[in-house]
Amino acid sequence: MAERILVRGGKVVTPEGVFPADVLTLGERIFAVGDGLPLNMADEVIDASGCFVLPGVIDPHVHIQLDTGIYQTRDDWEVGTKAAACGGVTTVLDFATQFKGQTLEEALENRWNEIDGKAAIDYGLHVMVTDLPAGEEDEIATLSRLGAPTAKVYTTYRPNYYMDDDQLLRTFKAAAKHDVMVMVHAENDAIVSAATERLIQAGKTDLRYHGDARPMLAEQEAAHRVAFLAAEANARVYVVHNSTARTSEILAEARGKGADVIAETCPQYLILDDSLYRGEHPEWVILQPPLRPKGQGDRLWELLAQGVVSTVGTDHCDYTLEQKVATMEFPTTPGGIPGLETSLRLMYTHGVVAGRISLSKLVEVMSYNPARIFGLYPRKGTIQPGSDADIVVYDPEPEETITASRLHTIGGYTPYEGMKVKGAIKTVLSRGMPVCVNGEFTGQVGRGRYVERRIEL
Ligand SMILES: [Zn+2]
Incomplete structure (x- = not known):
């Protein structure tokens, strides 16, 4: 592996802006960022x-090798991590499940054993x-002690x-005491259960009714x-996968009154809508929460x-x-749907090219904010000397069509089949390695490391 790689002549994107600069790595870290770094510094x-x-x-929310x-x-x-690498994802935050009767530490140990020797990029775990x-x-203090807060x-x-x-x-109070953030999947169980039961009673179990079972x-x-x-x-609470605009607005109102709540x-x-349940492949979009009417994405x-x-x-x-x-x-x-490998190109196309968000905002919501919120910053989530050399070189010119046969995931489908995307991922470095x-995929299976994280409340 080259010890010093010079990424030359590109435009570096950070939450603050876009500026021309070369990036020089030294081993696993970024050594220098600047205009016109000399070629002879690099291997x-x-x-x-x-x-x-x-x-x-x-990607702060993935389920690789999931057992529900x-x-x-x-x-x-x-x-999973090969797919991630090829999608420009250099860190995934996945989950360790505490099965009944297990301690939180056992849950983490089991997951580490499953991952050991297999990850191609770095990973952290939620429990x-x-x-x-x-x-x-x-007992929740275990999570901060083991770097999974x-x-x-x-x-x-x-x-x-x-x-x-x-x-x-009780969980929120304990988490607040021990510097743990709580991620919540928020759906009212009684409403969802009753709506589902009514559909079953009426014989409406076809995939097209999926959305009706889980109202906004x-x-x-x-x-x-x-x-x-x-x-x-x-407590600090992170509400995962907001699927409706009002969900995020409710959280913003609560923040205005002092609640420490974050929306994902x-x-x-953002991109798909519930008309797909009446389309040709409703099976591609069975997920919880379900897709919503079109205007929701625009507002999100x-x-x-x-x-x-x-x-x-x-997710x-x-x-x-x-x-x-x-x-x-x-x-x-x-x-659940595959998404890890397509997210960057889709967000660039539908967000940046469509004029809905800036490039800096893209980097903010997909790298910088996840790094800060989940306790990885400044080691990850930015391009600056001292940070891990986790870098994506993105060529904005090519046009590609997303198709399952070219993905590294094994599901055999993608809900974005046939969708055109602008731009291609040219090179991805993970801690200095292409x-x-x-x-x-040019990486090395087993090179990915568990990243210990720390959150201060
Ligand atoms: Zn999830």
Whole structure:
């Protein structure tokens, strides 16, 4: 591996702006950023002329090799992180599930064992907390001690993940005490369960009814309640995958009153809409929360541009098409779509090229903010001396068409099939090593490291 790589002649993008600069790496870190760095300083030169030089994407919300207790994706960490690398993602934050009877430390250890030797890029872990008995809440301190200071909880999905309001409040209080941020999947369980049950009773289990089973109000109400409880507990809460504009607005109102709440959305809620449930391939878009009517995405773009929504994560989930079409009924179809490998090009095309967000904003919501919010900054999430050399060279000129056959995921489909994107990922460096060149994986399986994170509340 070249010790010193000079990324030459490109335009570096940071949240502050876009400026012409060369970037020189030394080993795993960025050594210098500046205009006209001398060629003789490098062992290898990457020509970035005409290209943007972005900090590697940090996807704060992915599910590689997922076992929900009911469904299992068929990918593994090699498949998932190769796909990530080829999508310009240099760090993924995934989840360790606490299965019943396990301590939080055991949950993390199990996940480390699954990943060990397989990751091609760096990764961090959140822990899905499912069992925090009254009186033992301080166990959550384990998460900050082990560099995984983010707990994930659910207000729905009985019986494996669901937390009632008392459990939520206790978790929030414990998290606030031990410098842990809580990520919440917010959907009102009673509304979702009743709507689903009514559809089943009426025989409406076809995939086209998926969206009807999970109304927008269910998400909005849960986000509202979660923000209220977060403020009561003085906790920092991150509400994942906002699928409706009002969800993010409710969180912004709560922030205005002092609640420490953060909003995430996903490319699918910005770019796709619920007309796809009545289209040819509804199985491609079975996910929770479901896609929403078209205007929601437009409004979410505005909220992203305004900083009301802070981050974009993909909620990546690589179920196979075979699993997606097994029953063709929404209550028994695994929810989740692949997204890791396509997010950067889609966000560039539909966001930057379409004039909805600036390039700096793209970098802010896909690298800088995830790094800051999840305790990775300034090691990751920026291009500056001393930071990890996680870099994407993005050529804005080519036009490509997204198609499943060219992706590294194994599901055999993408909900963005046939969609045109502007720009191509030319080179991706992960800690100074080229892991993807012109769409081909060039990295090393097993080189990815667990990144210890730290959050201060
Ligand atoms: Zn998720």
